Amino acid sequence: MEKVRMEVPDPIVNIIGLSLYYGKTKAxxxxxxxxxxxxxxxxxxxxxxxxxxxxxxxxxxxxxxxSVTIEGSxxxxxxxxxxxxxxxxxxxxxxxxxxxxxxxxxxTIYENVLYGPxxxxxxxxxxxxxxxxxxxxxxALWDEVKDRLHxxxxxxxGGQQQRMCIARAxxxxxxxxxxxxPCSALDPIxxxxxxxxxxxxxxxxxxxxxxxxxxxxxxxxxYTGFFMLGELVxxxxxxxxxxxxxxxxxxxxxxxxxx
Amino acid sequence: MTREVYHRALKNLEDxxxxxxxxxxxxxxxxxxxxxxxxxxxxxxxxxNDIHINKKRFEIEEKCISLIATQQPMAVDLRxxxxxxxxxxxxxxxxxxxxxxxxxxxxxxxxxxxKPLIDIPIMTEAGLSMLEKCLRAFVxxxxxxxxxxxxxxxxxxxxxxxxxxxLLLLMIQNPKIIHQATYLTWVSxxxxxxxxxxxxxAERIVFMVTGRMEEMNVSKY
Numbered sequence: 148m149e150k151v152r153m154e155v156p157d158p159i160v161n162i163i164g165l166s167l168y169y170g171k172t173k174a175x176x177x178x179x180x181x182x183x184x185x186x187x188x189x190x191x192x193x194x195x196x197x198x199x200x201x202x203x204x205x206x207x208x209x210x211x212x213x214s215v216t217i218e219g220s221x222x223x224x225x226x227x228x229x230x231x232x233x234x235x236x237x238x239x240x241x242x243x244x245x246x247x248x249x250x251x252x253x254x255t256i257y258e259n260v261l262y263g264p265x266x267x268x269x270x271x272x273x274x275x276x277x278x279x280x281x282x283x284x285x286x287a288l289w290d291e292v293k294d295r296l297h298x299x300x301x302x303x304x305g306g307q308q309q310r311m312c313i314a315r316a317x318x319x320x321x322x323x324x325x326x327x328x329p330c331s332a333l334d335p336i337x338x339x340x341x342x343x344x345x346x347x348x349x350x351x352x353x354x355x356x357x358x359x360x361x362x363x364x365x366x367x368x369x370y371t372g373f374f375m376l377g378e379l380v381x382x383x384x385x386x387x388x389x390x391x392x393x394x395x396x397x398x399x400x401x402x403x404x405x406x
Numbered sequence: 407m408t409r410e411v412y413h414r415a416l417k418n419l420e421d422x423x424x425x426x427x428x429x430x431x432x433x434x435x436x437x438x439x440x441x442x443x444x445x446x447x448x449x450x451x452x453x454x455n456d457i458h459i460n461k462k463r464f465e466i467e468e469k470c471i472s473l474i475a476t477q478q479p480m481a482v483d484l485r486x487x488x489x490x491x492x493x494x495x496x497x498x499x500x501x502x503x504x505x506x507x508x509x510x511x512x513x514x515x516x517x518x519x520x521k522p523l524i525d526i527p528i529m530t531e532a533g534l535s536m537l538e539k540c541l542r543a544f545v546x547x548x549x550x551x552x553x554x555x556x557x558x559x560x561x562x563x564x565x566x567x568x569x570x571x572x573l574l575l576l577m578i579q580n581p582k583i584i585h586q587a588t589y590l591t592w593v594s595x596x597x598x599x600x601x602x603x604x605x606x607x608a609e610r611i612v613f614m615v616t617g618r619m620e621e622m623n624v625s626k627y
Contacts, residue, residue, distance in 0.1 A: 362478050389480050391617030401480040403409035 152179050153382050155370060159184035159323065159353050160205065164219035167200055167209065174200050176377045177219070182370075187345060187354040189364035189385070192374035193400065198357045201374070202325050205355065206242035207235050223323070240267065243316030247328040249308035251300035256283075256292055259300045259311055263319035278318050285351075286314035287344040306337025310344065317352075324348065326356040330363065342367050361401055365389045373397045412477045416486065419469055420545060423490055423497075426462045427541040430497050431534055433459065433504035434600060438530045441511040441593065442523050452508040459501035463494045482614070489614040493544070496603040496610075500537075503596040503603075510589045510596075519590075520576060520583040526593060529565040532558065533601040540607050544614075552611040555604060556622040562601035569594040 160182035167175040175197045182188050190198035200209065207228060209215045220227050228238055240263070252259050260279045261269075269275060279296065283289040288310040292303070300311055309329060316324060326345075330338040345354055345367055358364050364371050365385060372382040373396070381394045392398045399405045433452055440448035470487045473479060479487055536558050543551040573587040573594075605623035613619050 361480065365480070390484060392481050398481050402483045403412065 152181070155181050155183040155186075157184045158182060159224060160355075161222040161225075162201075162204075162219070163222070165201075165204065165221060166218040167197075167204065168214075168216045168218075169212070170214045174377050175204075178379050180372060180379055180382055182353065182355060184353050185349055185351070186369040187349050187356065187367055188370045188372070189356045189358055189368035190372045190374060191358060191361055191364050191400075192380075194359075195376075196374040197377040198372075198374045199327050202244075202327055202355060202357050205323070205325055206239045206244055208244065210235065240319045241321050242323045242325060243319060243321035244325040244327070245309070245312050245316050245329050248332050249305060249312050251303070251308050251311060253299065253301055255297045256300045256303070256311060257296040260314050260318050262315060267319060279314075282314040282318040283311075285317050285344075285348060286310045287340060287347070288314055304337070306333050306340060309333060309337070309341060313341070313344070317348075321352065323353045323355065326354065328357055328359060331359060338363070361389075373400060375400070409477075412473070412479075415469070415473055415477075416479075416483060419466065419473070419487075419490060422462070422466050422469070423493060424541055424545065426459065426466065426494060426497050427537065429459050429462060430500045430504065431537055433501055434507075434530065434534060434537075437504040437507035437511070438523075438527060438593075438597075441507060441514075442519075442527065444511075444514075444516075444519070446512060449508040449511040453505050453512075456501055456505040460498060463498040466494045467491060482617075485614045485617060489610040492610050493607050496606045500600050500603050503600050506596045507593050510592055514586055514589055517586055520580075520586050523590075525565050525569045525572070526590070526597065529562055529569070529594065529597045532562050532565065533597055533604065536562070536601055536604040537607075540604050540611070543608065543611050547611075547615050549612050549615045552608040552615075553622060555608040559601050559605050559623055562598060566594050566598040 158181035162178050162180040162182075165175055165178040166173060178201060190201065192198050203209045204217065204221060205223075205228075209217070217229065220229060222228070223241070226233070252262065254262075257279055260282050261275050264275060264278050269278070280289060280293075283292060288307060291307060292311075300308065303311060309332075313324075313326075313329070330341055333341065342363065345356070348354055349369075356364075356368065368385045370382065371385045371388040373380045373388065373392075373394075375396055381388065381392060381397045383393070388397065389401060392401065433455065436448060437452050439445075440452065470491050474484075474487055536555050539551060540555050542548070543555065570591055573591050577584045577587045602623065609620060609622050612622070
């Protein structure tokens with residue numbers, strides 16, 4: 148069935164006819180989707196629906212998998228990110244990513260947060276201190292760690308580690324922050340801290356989050372896309388998706404009638 | 407199907423709404439019969455039984471709130487629960503209208519009726535037929551049936567106007583009956599309000615199914 152492309156205000160990402168193959172298996176099928184700037188967009192759907200695959204296309208993380216081929220295009224600020232001229236490191240600076248399990252480096256909190264800026268060549272101590280403080284403040288972790296920035300990040304709690312990973316992603320000043328099930332390994336209190344933080348972050352960043360937790364999508368996102376078997380079944384304003392979805396498949400999934 | 411316990415709880419809730427609908431239907435029919443037969447005991451029983459309808463409403467409300475709090479219903483399920491909260495409020499008020507008719511019957515006391523009741527029972531059955539169809543539309547998620555119910559309200563309104571005019575004429579002819587005839591206009595008013603509340607329920611059914619609120623019972627005034 149032909150899907151109407153939903154118009155969103157001020158789109159920063161345009162996904163146009165995107166298909167992705169793992170070898171011969173088509174994991175994403177002609178995805179057409181625009182993502183609004185400085186809003187939270189969430190992707191939901193059953194396991195294997197392609198939502199994580201899609202988010203990984205947005206900073207070309209799938210390039211690291213040899214068997215992957217891609218058709219269609221993704222534009223960020225009007226620029227095709229799969230064009231040969233694109234510097235992938237520069238792209239990943241603009242499009243930061245946080246994963247399901249917190250993955251701190253076995254280094255101090257300070258060195259973790261500043262890993263990206265150092266790779267980008269920033270060495271001045273005062274600049275690095277400011278970047279670290281700002282990133283940790285934005286990730287709502289500063290008050291908890293400001294007196295122990297030089298302790299090993301692995302000694303933080305799971306929730307703190309995840310917020311530190313978000314701070315690490317923010318330290319390179321990305322425009323877009325991708326989060327792939329960032330709270331699935333966290334308890335409800337740590338989850339709500341991250342959710343509150345993401346809502347704050349959308350003042351300055353475009354946030355795209357993959358989540359298995361539908362209530363999380365409902366709570367924090369402005370737009371929600373529902374995926375199934377590699378297809379974008381429905382994309383709409385979050386309140387519409389959760390109160391009056393257009394597609395029966397969406398309705399069946401979010402009401403727990405399948406999935 | 408997944409989440410079987412949750413969906414069974416939703417289905418049970420629908421059954422409870424039907425049960426409450428039957429309690430209200432019973433109360434309305436018996437209140438008019440008691441008035442017709444001048445049966446004071448029956449009227450007193452209806453007044454005493456209204457508490458059971460009120461209790462049922464609170465029971466259903468509690469179950470809705472508990473499901474919302476514990477199961478995070480979404481989409482059609484969420485609309486169903488919020489609609490049920492509204493539907494039981496209307497049903498409870500319809501029960502109050504039946505109680506009102508029973509009270510009027512007691513206020514009329516031992517006086518014989520100034521005229522045999524003809525249109526009031528017709529109006530009662532018209533309202534109850536609307537309610538019965540409405541409850542069926544609720545169970546069947548039948549939007550078209552719900553919309554049709556609202557058209558039937560015009561007939562009840564016309565009967566109310568007719569009863570009012572007839573009683574007014576009788577009062578002009580014989581001022582001694584003003585007291586009782588006024589009471590009978592109140593009965594008619596209660597029945598007219600009952601039918602209006604059925605249309606509220608019909609509107610909720612349309613919302614529950616389509617997700618859109620439609621004002622279907624537009625005032626002619």
